[in-house]
Amino acid sequence: MSDHPPLSRLDLNLLVALDALLTERSVTRAAQRLHLSQPALSASLARLRTHFGDPILARRGNTYELTPLAIRLTEYTSAALESARRVFDAQAGWSPEDSTREFSIFGSDYSFATIGRAVSRLAAERAPGVRFRFMLHNPAIIDDIDTRLRYVDGLLMPHGFLDNLPYADMSKDDWLIVASADNARAADGITMELIAESPWVFTYQSRTAFTSASRQLQQLGIEPRIAAVVESFLTLPLYVAGTDRLGLVQAGLAPIISAPGDIVLHKPPFDATPIQNALWWHPVHDRDPEHEWMRALFAEAANSARS
Structure with a gap:
């Protein structure tokens, strides 16, 4: 049996409060951001401190700083919120022409200047409301890529660095x-x-x-x-x-x-x-029709680059 409490016993509204506190690093500013009273957000912070066994915000003089645990939570919190939004934004019938979904892709500036640029242009023609967020990777992200790919849509990277993940070959380059x-x-x-x-x-x-x-x-x-x-x-x-x-x-x-x-x-x-470029993703995205559409867009861009 798992030692973790079931989700039904957790108040997921605390995730929204945590994200605001980590971003603003101030109870007052976080409360203003969420349009809540300061006492209400202070109560949420108290519950978060009890749950994590950590102060989250530590006073340093006249300001507050994130604790080491809070710093680690920052990225996971925003990723968890984004995943939750995707769950509740999902529709039985998805139309790219009417969608406002944002796809997030890790990669290097090389991959964004080549295949990423082509994908963005195709998306603008086919689905003007769809947006791509292209984010530069770094060694720390690649070392933790199995986890990171759960919360983003893909990674543009040549073969030779990853394994045991689904991928689609893009273009070759010299x-x-x-x-x-x-x-x-x-x-x-x-x-x-x-x-x-x-x-x-x-x-x-x-x-x-x-x-x-x-x-x-x-x-x-x-x-x-x-x-x-x-x-x-x-x-x-x-x-x-x-x-x-x-x-x-x-x-x-x-x-x-x-x-x-x-x-x-x-x-x-x-x-x-030569390098063989590829688009990599986590298996959790395999049967997502929106992700399938995105992968098809990358494949079309890659085919255009080859011709």
């Missing part, structure tokens, strides 16, 4: 090396010698966050000298332009990042393995 337009050593192309000797700008450089091409360089026996790490593919060229640094980006970004003319894109001098 890697290109970024060099400054005034880098004389790169003027005639990129050599393995230049790769080994140049400083580099990398993205997502950690034990669990990396790019397949940067890992491939290490497998070839080259340990690049890293001058900067940025968690953005679109801003990486800014750290390369006007320097002797090199970087790696996906070919799909070429039309965007090469427009200013201060960088040059080169094919790698090694056989860089």
